[in-house]
Amino acid sequence: MSKVKKSEKNVSMCKCMECPTYTKECKAKFMAQKSQGVSEKSNGMEDLYCAFGRSGLIKENKGCLCGTCPVRDMYTLSGGAYCFSGVAT
Numbered sequence: 001m002s003k004v005k006k007s008e009k010n011v012s013m014c015k016c017m018e019c020p021t022y023t024k025e026c027k028a029k030f031m032a033q034k035s036q037g038v039s040e041k042s043n044g045m046e047d048l049y050c051a052f053g054r055s056g057l058i059k060e061n062k063g064c065l066c067g068t069c070p071v072r073d074m075y076t077l078s079g080g081a082y083c084f085s086g087v088a089t
């Protein structure tokens with residue numbers, strides 16, 4: 001289970017949407033998902049990958065902004081590029 005809470009607040013702080021690795025396919029899927037709201041019951045969202053796990057829509061690592069993210073600091077996470085490596089535990 002992830003250390004990071006699946007919440008609207010954490011989604012709003014996540015830097016993934018500004019990241020060069022994030023794709024337009026991710027954004028389109030995320031916009032549809034976001035309208036359903038974010039809760040601990042949400043799964044597979046295309047954002048907050050440290051909580052939701054790896055993406056099926058990202059194939060190439062073009063850099064990672066996790067190191068600049070307040071969520072990473074708040075939960076004292078190690079590592080990054082969670083869209084590839086999966087949930088932070």
Ligand code: SF4
Pocket residue numbers: 015016017019020021022049063064065066080081082083084
């Ligand atoms: S987890 Fe890191 S590499 Fe992946 S989209 Fe988010 S900031 Fe970019």
Ligand code: SF4
Pocket residue numbers: 010013014015016047048049050051065066069070071072077081082083
């Ligand atoms: S640590 Fe990375 S995946 Fe987690 S919220 Fe921040 S930018 Fe998003």
